Amino acid sequence: MLDFAIGNFNNVTYVVLMMIGFYAMTGKRNLVKKLVGMNIFQWSIILFIVSLSTKRGATIPIILGSHDHGEAPVINAFQYVNPLPQVLMLTAIVVGLATTGVALALLLQIYKRYGTLEEDELLEKIQTSG
Amino acid sequence: MNIHQSTIPVLIVIAPLLTALILPLLNLWKRSLVYPLTLAALAFSFATSVVAAREVLTNGPLEYFMGGWEPPWGIAFRIDHLSALMLVLLGFITLLVGIYSKQSILKEVPKKEAPFYSVYLLLVTGLTGLVSTADMFNLYVFLEITSLTSYALISIGGGTAVVSAFRYVILGTVGAAFYLLSVGYLYAVTGSLNMADLALILPELYESNVVLVGFAFFVIGISIKMALFPMHAWLPGAYSNAPSAVSALIAATTTKVAVYVLVRVMFFVFEPRFSIDTIPVTTLLSWMGAIAMILGSVMAIAQSDLKRMLAYSSVAQIGYIVLGVGLANTMGFTGGILHVVNHAFMKGCLFLVAGAIVYRTGVREIRGLRHLSVRMPWTAATFVVCALAMIGIPPTGGFFSKLYLILGAIAADRWIFVAVILVSSVLGLTYLVNVIRYMYFPPAEGEAVPARVTPGAIVRDEVPITMLAPMIVLAVGIILLGLFNGEIVSRFIDPSIPAGLAT
Numbered sequence: 001m002l003d004f005a006i007g008n009f010n011n012v013t014y015v016v017l018m019m020i021g022f023y024a025m026t027g028k029r030n031l032v033k034k035l036v037g038m039n040i041f042q043w044s045i046i047l048f049i050v051s052l053s054t055k056r057g058a059t060i061p062i063i064l065g066s067h068d069h070g071e072a073p074v075i076n077a078f079q080y081v082n083p084l085p086q087v088l089m090l091t092a093i094v095v096g097l098a099t100t101g102v103a104l105a106l107l108l109q110i111y112k113r114y115g116t117l118e119e120d121e122l123l124e125k126i127q128t129s130g
Numbered sequence: 131m132n133i134h135q136s137t138i139p140v141l142i143v144i145a146p147l148l149t150a151l152i153l154p155l156l157n158l159w160k161r162s163l164v165y166p167l168t169l170a171a172l173a174f175s176f177a178t179s180v181v182a183a184r185e186v187l188t189n190g191p192l193e194y195f196m197g198g199w200e201p202p203w204g205i206a207f208r209i210d211h212l213s214a215l216m217l218v219l220l221g222f223i224t225l226l227v228g229i230y231s232k233q234s235i236l237k238e239v240p241k242k243e244a245p246f247y248s249v250y251l252l253l254v255t256g257l258t259g260l261v262s263t264a265d266m267f268n269l270y271v272f273l274e275i276t277s278l279t280s281y282a283l284i285s286i287g288g289g290t291a292v293v294s295a296f297r298y299v300i301l302g303t304v305g306a307a308f309y310l311l312s313v314g315y316l317y318a319v320t321g322s323l324n325m326a327d328l329a330l331i332l333p334e335l336y337e338s339n340v341v342l343v344g345f346a347f348f349v350i351g352i353s354i355k356m357a358l359f360p361m362h363a364w365l366p367g368a369y370s371n372a373p374s375a376v377s378a379l380i381a382a383t384t385t386k387v388a389v390y391v392l393v394r395v396m397f398f399v400f401e402p403r404f405s406i407d408t409i410p411v412t413t414l415l416s417w418m419g420a421i422a423m424i425l426g427s428v429m430a431i432a433q434s435d436l437k438r439m440l441a442y443s444s445v446a447q448i449g450y451i452v453l454g455v456g457l458a459n460t461m462g463f464t465g466g467i468l469h470v471v472n473h474a475f476m477k478g479c480l481f482l483v484a485g486a487i488v489y490r491t492g493v494r495e496i497r498g499l500r501h502l503s504v505r506m507p508w509t510a511a512t513f514v515v516c517a518l519a520m521i522g523i524p525p526t527g528g529f530f531s532k533l534y535l536i537l538g539a540i541a542a543d544r545w546i547f548v549a550v551i552l553v554s555s556v557l558g559l560t561y562l563v564n565v566i567r568y569m570y571f572p573p574a575e576g577e578a579v580p581a582r583v584t585p586g587a588i589v590r591d592e593v594p595i596t597m598l599a600p601m602i603v604l605a606v607g608i609i610l611l612g613l614f615n616g617e618i619v620s621r622f623i624d625p626s627i628p629a630g631l632a633t
Contacts, residue, residue, distance in 0.1 A: 025300055025304070031296065034300055035300075038299075038300055038303050038304070041303070041304065041307055042303065042307050045307050045310055045311045045314065046310075048311070048314060049310070049311075049314040049317075052314065052317070052318050084317075085314075085317065088267050088323075091267070091271060092270070092310060095270075095271065095274045095278075095306075098274070098278055099274070099278060099299065099303055102278055102281050102282060102299065103281075103296065103299045103300075105285075106281070106285055106292050106295055106296045106299065107296065109285065109288070109292045110292050110293060110296065113288070113289060113292065122293065126290055126293065
């Protein structure tokens with residue numbers, strides 16, 4: 001069991017983080033906490049996909065020895081970390097940022113209109129104001 | 131089928147994108163140009179889609195490689211028969227709703243035209259991009275563009291709409307995150323993101339647990355996006371509280387595009403034998419669709435608010451589509467895709483009608499619709515056409531898609547689904563005819579009549595022509611879809627039936 005957890009620590013970490021996020025989204029009654037949970041949920045997945053690209057003993061994906069004397073360097077893919085998941089996750093981070101921005105703007109609107117971000121109070125106010 | 135390269139696929143997506151960026155600047159200089167430019171961009175996108183569809187029909191699928199990088203390294207855009215059908219549908223609906231939205235938005239959310247149209251065009255970018263991309267990660271980006279703009283458009287109504295939009299943000303992001311996770315899993319075992327490339331690599335890995343988990347996450351994620359029961363919780367509030375034009379746009383497009391993504395990945399990236407046999411996801415989907423059809427219709431009957439009723443009816447209609455796709459045979463697939471087209475027309479038109487009623491009378495309650503046939507005869511007549519199509523009366527489009535669905539259920543030897551389709555149609559009849567009863571007929575004996583509605587005082591008071599014309603075009607379109615359904619099926623749907631489906 002412990003061996004499994006250590007051997008798959010990236011998988012275990014992302015699942016644990018994801019569940020924390022999921023709990024915050026469903027269990028918490030405060031809308032800001034829900035939003036924070038949503039962020040943890042998203043970042044856990046981003047973390048997981050970035051972890052896919054890591055490789056023991058590899059280096060950053062910039063061609064080694066390219067500044068030597070004009071000869072074309074030999075490129076061995078196993079020497080380098082896979083850059084693609086990182087690039088993809090950069091895009092995903094931007095998307096996540098946009099989502100957070102939109103959600104915060106919505107929360108601001110809700111607070112201005114109803115003066116609360118607690119879900120129970122909010123539902124009560126919506127029902128009374130019609 | 132020979133594939134040839136063309137710049138058309140990217141033009142469809144880029145025209146609304148660039149216009150969306152120009153609009154806020156244009157608004158500072160000359161506000162009166164915002165609406166015409168929006169329409170020009172939408173019309174351009176629609177016209178290009180039609181050109182693309184003609185090209186696809188005569189010469190086969192179109193491809194465009196972003197930056198000249200060939201797949202599997204670069205991002206490819208690909209339009210085949212199924213994408214072409216969706217593109218023309220999206221172009222048509224977004225253009226009509228765009229025309230309609232001017233008066234409606236002016237009244238419901240004044241002084242926000244420029245941001246509204248900017249976001250509107252971004253939504254169109256996302257939708258058209260979703261159906262034309264051939265890259266799994268690119269699809270995620272377009273999926274999020276679509277969702278983000280939907281959140282913004284829904285919340286533009288203010289008040290309860292913002293609360294509904296926030297709920298949608300949370301659920302929609304979970305859906306998108308699951309989709310991203312599935313892309314990550316598939317990438318981990320295949321090292322590729324291009325759909326055609328994945329389709330070549332994946333068959334050897336069908337037994338892999340990673341692929342199974344990735345596929346499961348994909349199905350759940352996209353089910354949230356298309357509001358399949360029981361993941362529909364965000365839909366009724368979002369549809370019913372949004373401004374009318376937005377409800378029509380989102381109801382007609384976003385969930386349909388999610389269905390497209392489901393079909394694309396389930397049958398084209400994975401082979402049908404994987405989705406049907408290796409894990410029986412199609413069976414599960416058709417059962418969930420059947421439950422959605424019954425419960426959505428029952429919930430719709432219980433509503434007193436017209437837009438909320440239509441929203442629950444959407445949950446039921448998504449059930450029809452998913453049932454058709456989940457039957458996993460030719461007839462069911464045809465019925466499902468045909469119902470995507472029909473439902474986009476029907477529900478788009480119904481929400482436009484609801485918007486027109488709110489625009490003129492301010493009434494949202496079904497009970498308040500008395501004498502609408504006198505006051506707004508064209509609007510009421512349009513509603514009747516849509517209602518008949520929803521129920522499935524020939525010769526409207528709705529009849530034929532339901533016919534295909536029933537034939538599909540019979541071909542799959544699932545008689546229970548035949549019963550479910552018929553029962554759900556009868557339930558649909560109940561809630562739609564109830565509305566027509568209020569619109570056209572005098573109150574029954576002993577029925578309470580609201581005091582402010584008196585027959586003598588009713589004058590004809592129709593909505594402006596820019597709102598009326600799109601509704602009538604859609605209503606005529608529904609009948610034409612029925613009359614020419616054979617053309618759509620033989621030209622667009624038959625060539626796109628995935629190899630390996632049962633007949």
